[in-house]
Amino acid sequence: MKAVLFDAELKLANLPKPCFTGNESVIRLLKAGICNTDLEITRGYFGFKGVLGHEFVGVVEASKNTSLIGQRVVGEINSGCGHCEYCRKNLQRHCPDRTVLGILNRDGAFREYLTLPESNLHLVPDSVTDDEAVFVEPLAAACEILDQVEIEPDQRVAVLGDGKLGLLVTMVLNQSIRQLYLIGKHPEKMELARELGVETVEPGFIQKLSRSFDFVVEASGSPQGWNQALHLVKPRGTVVLKSTFHGQVAFNPAPIVVDEVTVIGSRCGRFEPALQLLRDKKVDPARLLQHSFPLGQALEAFELARQSGVLKVVLQSG
Ligand SMILES: [Zn+2]
Numbered sequence: 001m002k003a004v005l006f007d008a009e010l011k012l013a014n015l016p017k018p019c020f021t022g023n024e025s026v027i028r029l030l031k032a033g034i035c036n037t038d039l040e041i042t043r044g045y046f047g048f049k050g051v052l053g054h055e056f057v058g059v060v061e062a063s064k065n066t067s068l069i070g071q072r073v074v075g076e077i078n079s080g081c082g083h084c085e086y087c088r089k090n091l092q093r094h095c096p097d098r099t100v101l102g103i104l105n106r107d108g109a110f111r112e113y114l115t116l117p118e119s120n121l122h123l124v125p126d127s128v129t130d131d132e133a134v135f136v137e138p139l140a141a142a143c144e145i146l147d148q149v150e151i152e153p154d155q156r157v158a159v160l161g162d163g164k165l166g167l168l169v170t171m172v173l174n175q176s177i178r179q180l181y182l183i184g185k186h187p188e189k190m191e192l193a194r195e196l197g198v199e200t201v202e203p204g205f206i207q208k209l210s211r212s213f214d215f216v217v218e219a220s221g222s223p224q225g226w227n228q229a230l231h232l233v234k235p236r237g238t239v240v241l242k243s244t245f246h247g248q249v250a251f252n253p254a255p256i257v258v259d260e261v262t263v264i265g266s267r268c269g270r271f272e273p274a275l276q277l278l279r280d281k282k283v284d285p286a287r288l289l290q291h292s293f294p295l296g297q298a299l300e301a302f303e304l305a306r307q308s309g310v311l312k313v314v315l316q317s318g
């Protein structure tokens with residue numbers, strides 16, 4: 001079967017189809033999204049070697065749970081040991097012995113067939129298309145913010161960064177927040193936010209918005225985002241960090257102390273709220289779809305995904 005491997009370089013490989021051993025379900029890939037994390041892996045940041053990909057929708061081909069066979073599923077990407085303090089609280093994403101699909105010690109979704117534990121799988125409602133379902137994983141990461149912080153509907157919230165994650169966060173927060181601002185620099189993405197009724201601000205105007213937000217979600221993917229977020233947040237406000245850029249950030253920690261700012265790191269989220277939003281047609285992430293390529297053209301797909309300003313690039317099987 002075709003697979004997209006990273007091993008010092010990105011390449012297309014022909015790998016054996018995974019066998020059903022009884023432990024994990026075997027899933028036939030329908031579609032898989034390329035995420036910034038995949039791009040960072042290809043730059044050598046995560047130290048991962050193997051099949052890439054963690055955002056997918058597929059059909060279960062083999063499973064211990066026979067009722068799953070033939071069903072369309074998406075899958076949570078973290079698989080824990082099952083018995084540590086985190087796994088017992090259903091926080092497998094923090095298990096010290098976890099594997100992570102296409103990121104840590106587990107081959108990912110950019111292949112014709114993949115495997116995941118049955119407990120990671122979620123059925124996709126019939127009303128949700130493949131193009132929507134492929135966004136469940138990053139949409140869940142956006143929903144995670146609302147699992148971590150309670151935002152009153154009339155509090156002012158800024159999302160910093162109009163990339164894929166920033167736009168998904170904007171779509172999710174727009175459900176409940178009345179004073180939502182997206183700060184970004186790509187005209188067509190800002191237009192998309194305006195169509196959703198969200199205020200947009202170009203980075204040149206950030207100065208004027210000093211200390212005016214109760215919550216700032218940093219999703220810019222750039223080291224400057226950290227300082228911008230601290231500039232925007234009100235005293236006693238909260239900064240939610242979503243970017244996973246690698247490298248050092250120079251910042252002065254004193255304002256965090258003086259202004260008593262709360263800083264929260266935020267990564268993966270539960271799939272249920274994301275699937276609910278899609279089922280209820282509350283968000284339309286498929287608008288972020290830029291282009292689809294067959295798995296066999298993965299190198300071209302990555303080439304496009306690396307270009308600045310490009311939204312979601314999807315690989316499809318078959
Ligand atoms: Zn991702």
Ligand SMILES: [Zn+2]
Binds near residue numbers: 085092096097
């Ligand atoms: Zn564990």
